[in-house]
Amino acid sequence: MSDNLRARIAVAELSSSTAAAFSPLYQQIKALLVKSLDAGEWKPGESIPSEIELAARFQVSQGTVRKAVDELAAENLLFRRQGKGTFVATHLEPRVRFRFLRLAPNEGEPEPAQSLVLECRRIRASADTARALEIKSGDPVVALRRKLSFANIPTVIDDIYLPGAIFKGLTADLLNGYSGPLYGMFETEFGINMVRADEKIRAVVAPQDIAVALGVTPSIPLLCVERISYTYGNRPVELRIGHYVTDEYYYRNSLN
């Protein structure tokens, strides 16, 4: 068995330049599954093959597949349903709706927001934007500004920057035609699945234009949230700068 294991590791090394050189089998399986997800072999919301099928496909035991899938489920790339199967995570599931929207009301339960796109322009990447998106300065970028309202109270202005090479044909009308979350639309229209994000949070005085768009007094404090979102393989595909009014809502977080 040991020789067999080594052999498969060697094969993995030869066949894939991105796979880690010497790694446990289950991590190799993980990498292969992510590769298939990235390639769109299974779409968000669809089921992936059963553990037994995957074990046969990769020539490993079911337990090894299980460990790989367990970790991908823990990372929210997949989710399991006992008796049904294992599915590709999607932002269209109501269950996941507040995973990336961390605003909760001071009183009561979180509610979905109403979204209105105010602007959608094509621009060239600034140095900062290019660095965040790992593209070249001057590359095409789609710039959106949108407003989120809760119970008709404008609460968030997001300035969103997307690589033009990936988000071709994105328009304000297309955006405003959707009711669900933005990331759900990215999945169905562009095949881009957001998997993870890093945020930098600060308190700032409301910039003039944003105060106007929110209908609040300029110079009141706003939460400024700078987000970089990543798809499979830690590839950044969104830069987002949000300004939140935090009198009736707060940004919730858990430390573990």
Add this chain to the structure above:
Amino acid sequence: MSDNLRARIAVAELSSSTAAAFSPLYQQIKALLVKSLDAGEWKPGESIPSEIELAARFQVSQGTVRKAVDELAAENLLFRRQGKGTFVATHLEPRVRFRFLRLAPNEGEPEPAQSLVLECRRIRASADTARALEIKSGDPVVALRRKLSFANIPTVIDDIYLPGAIFKGLTADLLNGYSGPLYGMFETEFGINMVRADEKIRAVVAPQDIAVALGVTPSIPLLCVERISYTYGNRPVELRIGHYVTDEYYYRNSLN
């Protein structure tokens, strides 16, 4: 084996009122391990018995113990060191120093903060404090105010409220005698290990007294972070209201 399993579940039901009624064996093991941690059978930084010893103690297979320990390690109650053993998580480990301190500088690497306790009083719990700490209104509470500075620049004022019943004998001198993180001192002096926390984050105008303590202009925006920290078994043991200056530092977060 099946009868044996059931029997042990039945025993668990009888012997422990807090354990979930019907749960997998590994979850029962988890609960027992947490109980031992809570009781102080193994102190932070110490090793717990090996998997083989635990398997013998609980009369289950090593694989079942492994699954229980894996989950506790994922929840940061324990950490594993291959070849050495499994240890109780501690806030004194440098590795963990920034798990609960989420401020990072705009430029450069995170650095430890200098802490100075400005006040330490005994008060009676307000209604809000009592609710957060799950004690009775009017119960004794230790109230601290402390200042955190980075590179001699005051950056954070924390107002901290602790249940008086647990933190007996806590004084400003005791606090200022320690150089490490507050939660590390709580472990060694009071046997309280912080395991998890929930935070509510808002942008606010700097209150007068806090602006003075920080040496900043009143009315500038500050990040207001309201934290409730929990020890083993989700028991709240700290309410903390922090005000952060976020011009040179930001609150970092990751969404998964």
Add this chain to the structure above:
DNA sequence: AAGTGGTCTAGACCACGTT
């Protein structure tokens, strides 16, 4: 009844750290 994921076991071997 059949198929899926979930739990539990027993045993082999590997990788790491200490003695």
Add this chain to the structure above:
DNA sequence: ACGTGGTCTAGACCACTTT
């Protein structure tokens, strides 16, 4: 050499969902 956690396997059975 020994003890620790880490990986992999094979097989049994349970719990849930659908046919």
